[in-house]
Amino acid sequence: MTNNAFSTIRRLLLASSLLCCALSTQAADTVLVATLEWPPYIGSQLPGQGPLAQQSRQIFARMGLQQQLEFLPWRRALRAMDEPGPHLAIMPEYNTQQRQQALFCSQPFARATLSLVQNTQLPPIRWRALTDLAPYTIGTVSGYVHTDEFDQLLAAGRLKHEEAPSDLLNLRKVAAGRLPLAVIDPLVYHALIQQDPSLRAMAGNIRLLPHPIGEQGLVICFRRTPQGAKLRDAFNVALRQHPPVLD
Template sequence: MRSILLILLLMTTLSATSEDNVIRLTSLEWPPYSGQKLAQQGASVAVARAAFAAMGYQLKVDFFPWSRAVSLAQDSQSRYIGYFPEYYSQDIASEFIYSDSMGSGPLGFIQQTAKPVDWQQLQDLQPYRIGVVQDYVNTDEFDALVQQGKLATEAVISDRHNILKVINGRLDLAVIDRNVMHYLFNTDPSLQGKAGLATFNDKLLDNRQLYICFRNTRQGKAIAEIFNQGLKKIDIDAIMEKHL
């Protein structure tokens, strides 16, 4: 009942102030999941757009560097009510309202083809130099070990930089989504002809669920409820598969 009341309140607010029921979110260039020049602006954006459309809302997404995308969603003075796609993190959950899952992606490591890394638990990776992308959430266990200084990581500004550092031997491993890795090898000019030099490690970190993080306000909660209802009306897997 509370969810229904929140939705009704939001619909009343939007009808009075609205841009024709427009929902505004921030995102980043993270193909094939999100990107300004991708078809439907990427797989995750296509899912979000379809879910909102199923509830009678139009989604508009603006793209920024990741840290900026998150800070704009936090800013109560901005026109954005959330950001995506994001992995689940307890720290983030204390600041934002997570949507229901809107798909998933295989998270693991890229490695040199000539120097594969065999590991069973994260502690096995202590001898290796591991690349991460600045301000990205990985997994709770991995990020905790990094914070404790038990894993040696280097942060860069993009997955592309990490791929190049692995290929050039400056890193042993780098955290990356497998779909992102394949997309970059297929499309990035700086990586053309280099796909044979690096592979995706056989062991996954996790098959990570993807979410929208909504601002932790009454309006954010109401929009999250609308989005979650919209997700139930669409075929998430079919939309994701079409755009990956």
């Protein structure tokens, strides 16, 4: 091999090494987050991908990191956190014991309300304790958590529920009289009514009950690994530097 050929190979190897280092640095500076279409909080078609995405993006920026969202059906997003892969976090999550046991969850950086919708052909359903809802089958979304009390009652079989892939399908079931009740965030309820023409046509068959199930902090959850713990801690530090207004 001539000296010129050897020098050319060395230059190519050096260039390749520098390119790999650059790609590695770029990947290290990006956090891939699994999420879902959940307007008006977050969505691929919303301005800035929605207020939650904007807020978490700003927090990551304070950490010197870039946020990259991948919008998935929620069950697939949850599986992405259970399986080996590039996703380092999932959001938005409710701040429940169930999620805290499975993942490293941040401090809340937003807040949401959980309520019930009912079919208007039924007399208004009035309840004080969640156990008062025992006679009714309640629509839930597959993979969603709610409040600790509500989920414990579901797990114990003290409340009946029927799972669906989405809030939209649950609303359609309630409107069609196939379910008496479904759990939903009021803001999500109003957004879906506005966005979906077929649901809007059936809106008169749905009533949002005034008494909420509860209120939940919205968090981002990281893989339960040493890297996930470090990201969670750094996220919380950046969050405390500019804490959100959760009123």
